[in-house]
Amino acid sequence: MAPALLGCILEHETAEGLVAVELTEVEAYAGEIDPASHAYRGKTGRNAVMYGPPGHAYVYFTYGMYFCVNVVCMPEGSASAVLLRAGRVIAGESLARDRRIPRRSQTAASGGTSIRSVIPARDLARGPARLCQALAINRIQNGADLCDPISHLRLRRSDSDVGGDSSAEIAVGPRVGVTAAADTAWRFWRAGDPTVSVYRPHKARATRPTNHAETNQVWVG
DNA sequence: CGTCGGATAATCT
DNA sequence: GATTATCCGACGA
Numbered sequence: 001m002a003p004a005l006l007g008c009i010l011e012h013e014t015a016e017g018l019v020a021v022e023l024t025e026v027e028a029y030a031g032e033i034d035p036a037s038h039a040y041r042g043k044t045g046r047n048a049v050m051y052g053p054p055g056h057a058y059v060y061f062t063y064g065m066y067f068c069v070n071v072v073c074m075p076e077g078s079a080s081a082v083l084l085r086a087g088r089v090i091a092g093e094s095l096a097r098d099r100r101i102p103r104r105s106q107t108a109a110s111g112g113t114s115i116r117s118v119i120p121a122r123d124l125a126r127g128p129a130r131l132c133q134a135l136a137i138n139r140i141q142n143g144a145d146l147c148d149p150i151s152h153l154r155l156r157r158s159d160s161d162v163g164g165d166s167s168a169e170i171a172v173g174p175r176v177g178v179t180a181a182a183d184t185a186w187r188f189w190r191a192g193d194p195t196v197s198v199y200r201p202h203k204a205r206a207t208r209p210t211n212h213a214e215t216n217q218v219w220v221g
Numbered sequence: 222c223g224t225c226g227g228a229t230a231a232t233c234t
Numbered sequence: 235g236a237t238t239a240t241c242c243g244a245c246g247a
Contacts, residue, residue, distance in 0.1 A: 027239070029239075036239070037239085038232095038239080041233085044232080046231080046232065060231090060232095060239080061231060062230095062231085062238060062239070062240065063228080063230085063238060063240045063241080064228070064231075064238090064240095065229055065230080065240080065241085066240050066241070068240085070239090083239055102241085102242065127240070127241075128239070128240075129240050129241065130240090175239070176239070177238085177239055177240070178239060179237095179238090200240090202238090
């Protein structure tokens with residue numbers, strides 16, 4: 001499913017307008033058999049949508065401030081999903097750019113306008129959390145039916161893909177930022193595409209052992 | 222260009 | 235209490 005999604009269009013229609021992206025980078029997560037999947041340890045409140053019917057959006061909140069969106073890919077009862085990591089904005093570019101202004105740049109001094117240079121078009125949806133920001137995807141869209149043409153958040157084949165074009169070369173490699181199954185090559189992207197995110201291995205944090213002396217622990221004896 | 226630390230909170234153990 | 239499917243800005247080369 002994952003490489004098949006490359007080149008597909010994800011679009012979100014809101015009161016502000018329409019923003020659409022052509023997918024350029026995705027990652028596959030194989031549910032309960034995949035140590036890197038949120039479903040590896042079974043069904044929970046967060047991953048429940050992954051166990052539902054395919055074609056729906058599994059949106060999760062991470063790092064205290066970001067959302068990422070997946071497409072559920074296996075029949076009901078079986079958890080599996082494809083993370084949408086990046087795309088090229090093909091509609092609603094100015095709206096997407098407005099949504100991508102970092103909150104701490106929206107200071108009163110600058111009148112709500114970032115003093116930083118304009119975000120390059122290639123960076124608008126370059127990364128899973130950026131993609132969600134550009135498309136205004138959040139926990140409200142968790143469970144949304146992406147295949148219903150009525151849905152405001154929908155996934156469709158590209159207009160230029162009717163003849164099964166797929167002229168772009170697809171590259172394969174390990175997934176970004178995962179600790180478990182770090183060598184499993186289930187990341188797929190369009191080779192050479194500038195909207196594909198930069199690969200970064202998971203940050204091996206120094207798990208500093210708790211220093212009991214610093215936390216006022218007193219050992220007597 | 223590359224590397225690094227901080228932000229920030231739901232979720233799970 | 236630890237971990238996290240991330241991003242941004244600062245800093246140095």
